[in-house]
Amino acid sequence: MRNIFKIEVKNDWIVKGRQFEGVRKIQNISSNFNLTSNETYEEILLLDMTKSVFGLPPNFDALEAIAKRALLPITFGGGIRTLSDALKAFDLGASRIYLNTILFDNIDVIDKIQSIVGAQAITVGCEYRLVNDKRVCFSQRGNEPSNLSVKERAIQLSKLGIGEVICTSIDRDGLGIGFDYGIDNDISEIPVPVILCGGGRDTDKMNIHSNCTYQGICFSSIYLDTL
Amino acid sequence: MINIIHTTGSNITNLYNCLIHIDTVDIVKRPAQIKRESHTVILPGNGHFKSYLHFLTSHGWPDFLLETQKTVIGICSGYHSLCLDSDESPGTVGIKIFNSHVQILPKSLSISNFYKTPHTGFKTLLGEENGTSPEKAFFTHNYGVIDNHSATITHRVEIGDRLFVAAEEKDNYLGLQYHPELSGIEGRFFLDKIIREKRNGKIWTT
Secondary structure (H helix, E strand, C coil): EEEEEEEEEEEEEEEEEEEEEEEEEEEEECCCCCCCCCCCCCEEEEEEEHHHHHHCCCHHHHHHHHHHHHCEEEEEEEECCCCCHHHHHHHHHHCCECCCHHCCCCCCHHHHHHHHCHHHHEEEEEEEEEEEEEEEEECCCCCCCEEHHHHHHHHHHHCCCCCCCEEEECCCCCCCCCCCCCHHHHCCCCCCCEEEEECCCCCHHHCCCCCCCCCEEEHHHHHHHCC | EEEEEEECCCCCHHHHHHHHHCEEEEEEHHHCCCCCCCEEECCCCCCCHHHHHHHHHCCHHHHHHHHHHCCEEEEEEHHHHHHCECCCCCCCECCCCCCCCECCCCCHHHHCCCCCCCEEEEEEEEECCCCCCCCCCEEEEEEECCCCCCCCCCEEEEECCEEEEEEEEEEEEEEEEEEHHCCHHHHHHHHHHCCCCHHHCCCCCC
């Protein structure tokens, strides 16, 4: 089971939000913190919280700062729109790029990126809320609902050549109440690896078995204290 | 000096940040940029086979790579480029250092819902106990070389119910399916040790 540390940034700060709203400042990205000596997480998911909302360029400064401190794979996202954005991210230390908002406007970007770097380097974000018992995907940092469920969107995008899907429950984000295990039926048919995100707590690490429909779990709050 | 070839879309910064603790590092696009004091050339990971080989051939690398006496380390896509060919781009020819065919990881490898491709994450390497390798290393790939019992294979990795090549070595060439630069401090120690041993002319695993 892959164990991933989600680091959210807003401009120069590592922050922690709650249900994609409001933030608590944790560390400045230029301050002295360590991401190399740990036995707990093996990958990093680095997301900027505001770039996609305001149509701004990706936060490459944050990527450089984290990449200098981590000898671990980094999935980087927030505001990536073009092949050029993606190639710059790989140059600066990303192992994979995370796409969500852009894919509601321009699905062709997947083909352009995967023809250069391969499908394994593309992660798709399914950021969802439970609406009338349906897991509805949102764009623009949880602000814009779509008409697609997690299952519909993930299967649709999997056919285009992607490496994995990160399913983030906005309802649970930052609450530490455990992952949304009710998503099991929605993700069992997704042909690429699925990562659960949103609400993770220490006890979720015990809920792992050979028939899991997900291949990784992503935590934020429990690892922020280790910085 | 260590050289990293700046192929399109590769993760050169991860490698640079890892290698700079070992020796001076220079990132190059063409063989003419490689200085005499360079002892190791690295083909980084990340890249579609067709795009990767297009970069190498259009920048004059195949002849250099075939003739050089320097240590050449290919990582993931870099390793694949040193093989014969790949399912990722039928018709595209590799550099042919390793007599291996790169094939797509079959979906039928799945022995439960848990196994899906791309094969991703930290996995245990299977090889000689006293050999130079990290115990676990980070993989992320849709394509790989199935274990064909070649004498050049030094380490293997179990994917589903099959064995695939994790590391392959021939003369001054080393192919790694995994990413040592993304495998924590142990990965850095491995690169440090293997580069030193290669410089000193020692054989890696035996």
